[in-house]
Amino acid sequence: MFSKACEYGIRAATYIATQSLTGRRVSLREIAEEIDSPMAFTAKILQQLSRNQILDSAKGAAGGFEIERARIDQIRLGDIVFAIDGNAVYAGCGLGLRECNAAKPCPVHDKFVAIRNDLQQMLENTSLYEMTLGLEAGLTYLKR
Amino acid sequence: MFSKACEYGIRAATYIATQSLTGRRVSLREIAEEIDSPMAFTAKILQQLSRNQILDSAKGAAGGFEIERARIDQIRLGDIVFAIDGNAVYAGCGLGLRECNAAKPCPVHDKFVAIRNDLQQMLENTSLYEMTLGLEAGLTYLKR
DNA sequence: CATAAATAGGACAAATTTGTCCGAATAAAT
DNA sequence: ATTTATTCGGACAAATTTGTCCTATTTATG
Numbered sequence: 001m002f003s004k005a006c007e008y009g010i011r012a013a014t015y016i017a018t019q020s021l022t023g024r025r026v027s028l029r030e031i032a033e034e035i036d037s038p039m040a041f042t043a044k045i046l047q048q049l050s051r052n053q054i055l056d057s058a059k060g061a062a063g064g065f066e067i068e069r070a071r072i073d074q075i076r077l078g079d080i081v082f083a084i085d086g087n088a089v090y091a092g093c094g095l096g097l098r099e100c101n102a103a104k105p106c107p108v109h110d111k112f113v114a115i116r117n118d119l120q121q122m123l124e125n126t127s128l129y130e131m132t133l134g135l136e137a138g139l140t141y142l143k144r
Numbered sequence: 145m146f147s148k149a150c151e152y153g154i155r156a157a158t159y160i161a162t163q164s165l166t167g168r169r170v171s172l173r174e175i176a177e178e179i180d181s182p183m184a185f186t187a188k189i190l191q192q193l194s195r196n197q198i199l200d201s202a203k204g205a206a207g208g209f210e211i212e213r214a215r216i217d218q219i220r221l222g223d224i225v226f227a228i229d230g231n232a233v234y235a236g237c238g239l240g241l242r243e244c245n246a247a248k249p250c251p252v253h254d255k256f257v258a259i260r261n262d263l264q265q266m267l268e269n270t271s272l273y274e275m276t277l278g279l280e281a282g283l284t285y286l287k288r
Numbered sequence: 289c290a291t292a293a294a295t296a297g298g299a300c301a302a303a304t305t306t307g308t309c310c311g312a313a314t315a316a317a318t
Numbered sequence: 319a320t321t322t323a324t325t326c327g328g329a330c331a332a333a334t335t336t337g338t339c340c341t342a343t344t345t346a347t348g
Contacts, residue, residue, distance in 0.1 A: 001145065001256075004336060007240035014251055027294070041337050047296065060345025061293040077252070096151035099288050107158055107275040107284045108221065111266050112145075118262060122255050131251040140251045144243050148306065171324070185307050191326065204315025205323040 006084040009045045011035040011142045013080050016055055016065050017072045018132045025064040036143035045084065052083035067128070077131070078123030090120055150228040153189045155179040155286045157224050160199055160209050161216045162276045169208040180287035189228065196227035211272070221275070222267030234264055 002010075015034050019026045028046065032039035046065055050057045054075060055067045067075070081089060093100030094112035102109070134140030146154075159178050163170045172190065176183040190209055194201045198219060199211045211219070225233060237244030238256035246253070278284030 001238055002240075004240060007238075011239055011250075029294090038337055040339075043295075044297090044337090050295095057295060058345085059295045059343070061291095062346055063294045063344080065295090094145060094151075095155055095286075096146075096148060097285065097288060100285075104285050104288065105278075105283075106155075106286065107278055108154075108270065109284070111270065115259065115263050115266060119259050122259060126252065126255065134249075134251055140249050140253070141241070141244075142239075142250065144241060144248065173324090182307055184309075187325075188307090188327090194325095201325060202315085203313070203325045205321095206316055207314080207324045209325090 002081060002089070003085055005041075005045050005048075006081055008035065008037045008042055009049055009084045010077065010080050011037065012042060012046060012065075013049060013054060013067070013075075013128060014131045014135065015142055017067050017128045018135050020067045020069065020072060021132060021136075025058065025062075025066040027064045031065065034142060049080065049083055052079075054080055054083055072129045072132070073127055075128040076124050077126040077128070078120070080128075081123055089123075090116060146225060146233070147229055149185075149189050149192075150225055152179065152181045152186055153193055153228045154221065154224050155181065156186060156190060156209075157193060157198060157211070157219075157272060158275045158279065159286055161211050161272045162279050164211045164213065164216060165276060165280075169202065169206075169210040171208040175209065178286060193224065193227055196223075198224055198227055216273045216276070217271055219272040220268050221270040221272070222264070224272075225267055233267075234260060 012031050012035055015031055016026055028039060028043050031037075031046070032042045035042075046055070046057065049055050050065075055065050057063070057065050093106050094108055095106045097106050100106045100109055106112075135142065156175050156179055159175055160170055172183060172187050175181075175190070176186045179186075190199070190201065193199050194209075199209050201207070201209050237250050238252055239250045241250050244250045244253055250256075279286065
């Protein structure tokens, strides 16, 4: 559904958020270990999230990544997906037609629209904060 | 959502179905033109669908592809997707975890399950025949 | 100031997906 | 029987995505 880059990005942002909630800034190394992702590749994705103001990075010794407390509430899962995969998830015909809309639809246009609307709703309604809740309680996981 | 191969496969199967309804067997060349897909690549996909009994192929002059009338009603969109993309659509964690289930879920496991169930329902409830209806009536399209 | 620890970014490499080419096999038509 | 039109299948090529490596830059700390 999402690209690998996007999957890593969501997991990374979620982990960073859990740590930022306790005021801890985390390093790339730690992130990659905690979400079990390739470190250098994860670095690229974090850069992208940083450029898109999803998270803040600090260079130098004791540097790392963090997310402002207030932003953890505001950032939606969809923001992260958009920052990495663009609008590919929402746009684009399910059968790959360049133009596909209500006026000239593909044979499954309506059915796909319905499902993508559900997906979009979910992505827009899910906050980063919400994703951190189960993690701290040990009810959800970011690796394995 | 689906691979390019899968998109072409669905479009091809749908076109073949419309023509098989009138007893016409169609050639690869015609299919590729009608669904606007790369011919040689489409050939590979049709082979795959043929091996999976989604459609029948006939070699030699006047050969081509067709689908038995009775099968057009029986084949579901999900059968085509499964023949090409396997169970990737249903299985697999939304965040890319190797193991993700109700016991040890990722932070968005439940939300993804809900959406994927909807998708699965749609794929299993949509028959190839149903997809041909709008096409003949000029209400839906397979290219552009 | 020097050093160490960290991110930034460019170039490159590997893997996967997408797409092409061509010869072999098959079957209808002349 | 030969020709012609077609699918089959293998090898290859291109494009994209995923992943690695190395150097430069930045910043805290002694």
